[in-house]
Amino acid sequence: MSRRYTRPAGLVYGSDARQLIKEGRGASLGGLSAIAYTLVEEIARGGAEASRRFAPGTLPRQTVVPPFLSTGRPLIMGIVNVTPDSFSDGGLNAEAERAIAHGLQLAKDGADILDVGGESTRPGSEGVPEAEELRRVLPVIAALAAQGFTVSVDTRKANVMRAAIDAGAKIVNDVAALTYEPAAMQAMAEATCPVILMHAQGDPKTMQLSPQYDDVALDVFDWLEARIGACIAAGIARERIVADPGIGFGKSFRHNIDVLRQFTLYHALGVPLLMGLSRKGFIGALTGEKHAGNRVNGSVGGAVWAALNGAHILRVHDVKATVEALAVAGAAADPDQSGL
Numbered sequence: 537m538s539r540r541y542t543r544p545a546g547l548v549y550g551s552d553a554r555q556l557i558k559e560g561r562g563a564s565l566g567g568l569s570a571i572a573y574t575l576v577e578e579i580a581r582g583g584a585e586a587s588r589r590f591a592p593g594t595l596p597r598q599t600v601v602p603p604f605l606s607t608g609r610p611l612i613m614g615i616v617n618v619t620p621d622s623f624s625d626g627g628l629n630a631e632a633e634r635a636i637a638h639g640l641q642l643a644k645d646g647a648d649i650l651d652v653g654g655e656s657t658r659p660g661s662e663g664v665p666e667a668e669e670l671r672r673v674l675p676v677i678a679a680l681a682a683q684g685f686t687v688s689v690d691t692r693k694a695n696v697m698r699a700a701i702d703a704g705a706k707i708v709n710d711v712a713a714l715t716y717e718p719a720a721m722q723a724m725a726e727a728t729c730p731v732i733l734m735h736a737q738g739d740p741k742t743m744q745l746s747p748q749y750d751d752v753a754l755d756v757f758d759w760l761e762a763r764i765g766a767c768i769a770a771g772i773a774r775e776r777i778v779a780d781p782g783i784g785f786g787k788s789f790r791h792n793i794d795v796l797r798q799f800t801l802y803h804a805l806g807v808p809l810l811m812g813l814s815r816k817g818f819i820g821a822l823t824g825e826k827h828a829g830n831r832v833n834g835s836v837g838g839a840v841w842a843a844l845n846g847a848h849i850l851r852v853h854d855v856k857a858t859v860e861a862l863a864v865a866g867a868a869a870d871p872d873q874s875g876l
């Protein structure tokens with residue numbers, strides 16, 4: 537028998553959503569009260585192409601949204617990279633000070649979470665030794681956490697996860713979904729904080745050379761489902777897990793579009809979802825903007841699409857622009873609550 541999937545469709549927002557959920561004619565998308573789905577796309581793998589049909593129905597598993605995500609709107613995760621600045625000769629501290637100042641600005645702009653990372657995972661990038669990654673991220677995490685901000689650490693390494701949590705990080709964001717080293721799973725089983733499991737095919741150095749899938753959206757779903765299962769088996773409670781389909785990580789332009797278009801599929805995983813597409817290559821391909829720093833408009837468009845499709849967390853560089861765009865989209869979708 538071929539594997540079957542259900543993708544929520546026929547989305548309705550705000551008071552319409554609440555009404556339909558109350559009447560049993562819609563179901564909450566991703567455990568959110570302001571978005572309902574009224575149909576599911578039933579997808580069956582098989583042969584060259586999956587068969588698809590729309591029907592009334594609900595997902596087998598309902599997402600339980602943990603308290604830290606129960607804000608009535610997507611949380612904004614602002615990106616704080618702590619990587620050497622080739623234009624600065626200000627010494628070791630200058631790099632940390634610059635990252636801290638950037639994090640404080642993002643918080644002022646409306647970021648709910650500050651995602652601190654010391655290892656670039658851009659296509660083609662080399663890894664960073666553990667000691668160097670620790671040297672980069674720990675002072676920044678400690679300074680931002682000490683000022684009361686919610687900090688996540690963007691790392692694949694067990695010892696960095698542990699040290700970051702000790703320094704005040706409240707969330708672990710792992711682009712390798714705890715596969716980089718076995719100790720990473722162990723570190724998170726021993727911790728109590730939420731963990732973001734992102735899909736990637738291959739590692740950053742080679743992942744964009746020739747990514748291959750049978751059906752990208754379904755293959756990513758299967759992979760994330762298996763990782764969630766492995767985490768639960770290792771002792772990480774489902775309530776601690778957030779899933780992310782990993783736009784740009786071992787995916788061609790068309791793969792990224794397919795994943796983005798079918799983003800609601802991932803609500804069937806039964807965990808909150810993160811979308812990270814900010815300034816990525818496919819935005820440049822769509823907008824013609826070659827310079828990543830100038831991809832704000834396209835990135836904001838993608839973030840609004842993800843929010844309308846029930847993303848619980850949006851990982852972005854341009855916090856102010858995203859917050860403002862979501863305020864408008866949120867008010868239109870749900871004027872009484874001004875959220876999504």
Ligand code: 9MG
Binds near residue numbers: 653710810
């Ligand atoms: C660190 N990092 C870079 N891109 C990312 C994405 O799309 N998602 C997550 N969770 N982390 C990312």
